[in-house]
Amino acid sequence: MYEQQLGLKPPMGWNSWNTFTWDINEQLIREAADTIVAGGYKDAGYEYIVIDDCWSLKDRDDDGKLVADPIKFPNGMKALADYIHSKGLKFGMYSCVGTHTCAGYPGSFEHEFQDAELLAEWGVDFLKYDYCFKPRHISGELLYKRMSLALKNCGRDILFSACNWGEDNVYQWIRESGAHMYRSTGDIQDSWDSIKSLTLSQLDKASFTGSYCHNDMDMLVVGMYGGSNSDFIGSQIGGCNDVEYKTHFSLWSMMGSPLMIGSDIRKANQPTRDILMNRDLIAINQDVEGRGAYRIKPEPQWFHADDVFMLVKVLTDGDVAIGFFNLSDGQREMSLQFWDIGLPYASGKSLSLYDCWEHKEIGVFRERYAPVVPAHDCLIVRAKLV
């Protein structure tokens, strides 16, 4: 009955929060599921449709059960789960370790086992578990262990997505708790500054991600262009351009983050679709060994600030994914000495480089490769030893 591979690779899907926040309903969720299939996203690997906060009534019923808001979800969660499953997709929902969710709906504190059973009854496959209104006398670590135990024993495979925003040194204890992914950062905003600062905060955490417990750098803002009903996330911020969204997607892919789309995919334009469904990047993200990406500074190292770096991810088949990231505001030449990824000139070997955005071979290089990367842009190559 249990799926041995639950959480093996970084989960992929769509989440309602970034764009819709509180303004969610059954019709929207069904349309998101329809688009995931009809738009080709499912074929590219996206499978979870996740309803975030604001789905329930403000009070539990007389038996202490959570109640789906009958105005937003008139047919209830079981029917919605059935619909999502009929499309070959999986259904995700949201709760919180505390007495309330961040938006003030009931949380699962002291209801963990009851809630896990209810989610299983409804046919839920994924639970995002937030950190607001946590009683101060109990550690977050213990509360994540509780819900993990409840989910693992509720009779259904439910992927456990912890969301404590990187607080309380979460990376030191979350894997042992049983969670399959964990938020390591505060909330993303639809801005270049947010993408950049979340990235820089996680560059030294490469050893705290991997199979069955992935470092979740938050949902993607690709394709939002400022279109959110939350001022905090986007509508007052204005969004990013396509180059910045491309770099954002490349970073999340290379760093092994789950890929949860946060834009209104029903309205996605072609550049957004091309970014979100870049198969070469998704293959790197989903590589089965699930290794973190290590950082190298370009030569000469004294010349470059911390926002210009290469990320290197060792892949299962012997290839190496290399991302040249220029998060600075000016164009940069980024010189990679192959010595720094373990390939000395004396080996007699070269690297054959394939461009994962242009989807074509670049050529064969020995000893070094030094592309010029425009501001806020990146180059992602898959390197094969020849």
Ligand code: GAL
């Ligand atoms: C935040 C969380 C967001 C979203 C929101 C809902 O704490 O980081 O991703 O879930 O709560 O209220």
